Amino acid sequence: MRSETKDRVSPVRQVSVVSTGTVSIHPEHVGPTRKPLYWWLFTSRRWTAPRPINVYVIEHENGLVLFDTGQDRASVTDPGYFPGGVTGAVFDKLARFEIRPEETLTARLAAIGYDIADVRVAVLSHLHQDHIGGLPELAGAEIVISREEWRSLGRPLPGPRGLLRSHIDLPGLRWRQVDLGPIDDPETAPFTTGHDLFGDGGLVVLPTPGHTPGSLSLLVRVPGQPPLLMVGDLTYDDHLLHEGQVPGVGSRRHLNESTRAINLLRERHPDLVVLPAHDPGAAARLAPVTRALADRRGSAE
Numbered sequence: 001m002r003s004e005t006k007d008r009v010s011p012v013r014q015v016s017v018v019s020t021g022t023v024s025i026h027p028e029h030v031g032p033t034r035k036p037l038y039w040w041l042f043t044s045r046r047w048t049a050p051r052p053i054n055v056y057v058i059e060h061e062n063g064l065v066l067f068d069t070g071q072d073r074a075s076v077t078d079p080g081y082f083p084g085g086v087t088g089a090v091f092d093k094l095a096r097f098e099i100r101p102e103e104t105l106t107a108r109l110a111a112i113g114y115d116i117a118d119v120r121v122a123v124l125s126h127l128h129q130d131h132i133g134g135l136p137e138l139a140g141a142e143i144v145i146s147r148e149e150w151r152s153l154g155r156p157l158p159g160p161r162g163l164l165r166s167h168i169d170l171p172g173l174r175w176r177q178v179d180l181g182p183i184d185d186p187e188t189a190p191f192t193t194g195h196d197l198f199g200d201g202g203l204v205v206l207p208t209p210g211h212t213p214g215s216l217s218l219l220v221r222v223p224g225q226p227p228l229l230m231v232g233d234l235t236y237d238d239h240l241l242h243e244g245q246v247p248g249v250g251s252r253r254h255l256n257e258s259t260r261a262i263n264l265l266r267e268r269h270p271d272l273v274v275l276p277a278h279d280p281g282a283a284a285r286l287a288p289v290t291r292a293l294a295d296r297r298g299s300a301e
Contacts, residue, residue, distance in 0.1 A: 011202040012222045014059040014293045017275070017283050018108035020070030021099030022050035023130060025278075029094075030236040031247035040248060041093050050098060051278040053130050055105065056230050056286075057112070058220060062198050063120025066141075067218045067230045068277055069134030070108075072167065073099045081167075087159035094162075095130070105134035121197065123205060125232025126212040127153060128162045131277065139172045144197070146207070147177040149214025162212075180207050188219065190264045208234050208262070210246070210255030217262075225289050226271035234258055238274045238281065242266070 024047040027033075028040035056067040075081045076099050082091045101107075106116040119141040125131055126149055135143065153163055183194040188204065197203040201221060208217040211233040220228040234255065235241035241262065246255035266272045273289065275282045 010222045011061045011198065011200045012058060012220060013061065013297065014057075014290065015220055015222070015228060015286065016057040016059075016112055016290055017286055018055050018057060018070075018105075018112060019052040019103070019283075020055060020105055020108055020133060021053050021073070021076075021097055021103045023053055023071070023098075023278060024048050024050050024096040025094070025236075026248075028248040031240065032245040033248040035248070037249060041090070047096060049280075051236070051280055052283065053097075053099075053133075054275070054277050054279075054282060055108070055134070056218075056275060057109065057114065058203065059114075060120075060198065060202065064114060064118045065197070065203060066119055066122040066134070066138075068125050068131040068232065069122050069138065070105050071097060071099055071130040072133030072136065073101070073104050075099070075129065075133065083159055083164070090160055090162075091129075097130075105137050123197070123216065123218055124149070125217065125230070125277065126215045127168055128212070128233070129164055129167060131232065132168055135168065135170055135173060142174045142176050144176050144178060144205070146205075146214035146216050147179050148209070149212060149216070150175070150177045152213050178205065180205065187268075188265070189268060190261050194219075208232070208258040209251070210234060210253075210258045211250040213251075213254075215258075222289070222293065225292060226273050227269055228273045228275060228286070228289065229262065229265070230275045231262065232277050234262070235274075235276050236278045238276060238279055238285070241274060241276075 026044040027046055028044055053071045055070045058065040076097050082088050109116055116137050121142045122138055123144045178195045180193045180195050191206045195205040204219040206217045209215050215232055218230040236247055246259055273285050
């Protein structure tokens with residue numbers, strides 16, 4: 001997947017990561033586990049060390065692109081952010097967040113030199129609350145989601161499934177629901193469907209259902225650099241994904257299928273860099289690419 005012409009001009013100019021706080025989850029959430037979801041959710045007493053809530057930031061020649069938008073700080077400051085009742089109990093047992101005032105999406109982008117107003121597109125891996133938290137700050141952007149994921153919002157009991165409509169379907173947002181069609185690109189095999197975001201091959205959305213029915217990943221290709229695959233919550237640890245182990249939340253069958261597909265892609269491209277949303281090692285794996293692109297830009301100037 002590396003370009004033979006290393007210095008060919010790329011539409012992708014920079015790729016970075018910011019974290020909108022941290023989250024602690026149960027070890028069974030990370031997986032692997034054979035326990036049913038609601039059994040371990042309400043019985044587990046152990047929590048992981050804090051893990052990042054990553055937002056991937058892509059500087060493209062057509063504008064700034066985000067993959068996911070992080071967690072809203074209101075989730076830790078507003079007592080009414082989460083619903084009550086059974087749904088509230090699920091959210092209370094699911095995760096523990098820590099988000100400081102300087103860890104809003106706007107502030108984190110500013111810290112690496114970007115203005116929130118410059119975000120043209122935000123691609124959402126899925127609609128869970130720690131991936132849609134920046135939506136209130138993105139009134140000027142186009143929000144890309146799979147049509148299947150959007151449909152899931154209208155199905156019964158969205159709250160217990162982790163979908164909070166009041167924080168998703170906000171006035172003023174520009175949604176684009178995409179259908180993933182055939183892609184004629186042997187370099188993405190075994191994936192045969194997807195969506196080329198700008199039609200230039202640099203950013204290709206791929207279907208990776210399992211965590212949710214319409215979960216997406218984003219393949220980022222820059223000539224001369226390893227390909228990057230941002231996978232949302234398909235895994236919480238790339239080592240586990242590499243071993244074929246799946247997390248404890250989602251459809252096990254679809255998680256296994258998507259995991260196999262990514263590992264086949266990795267066989268084809270051994271330098272593939274997999275970037276989950278909550279993997280503590282993701283930022284370090286991305287760092288060499290970020291530095292290389294910064295050096296390339298510096299030498300060009």
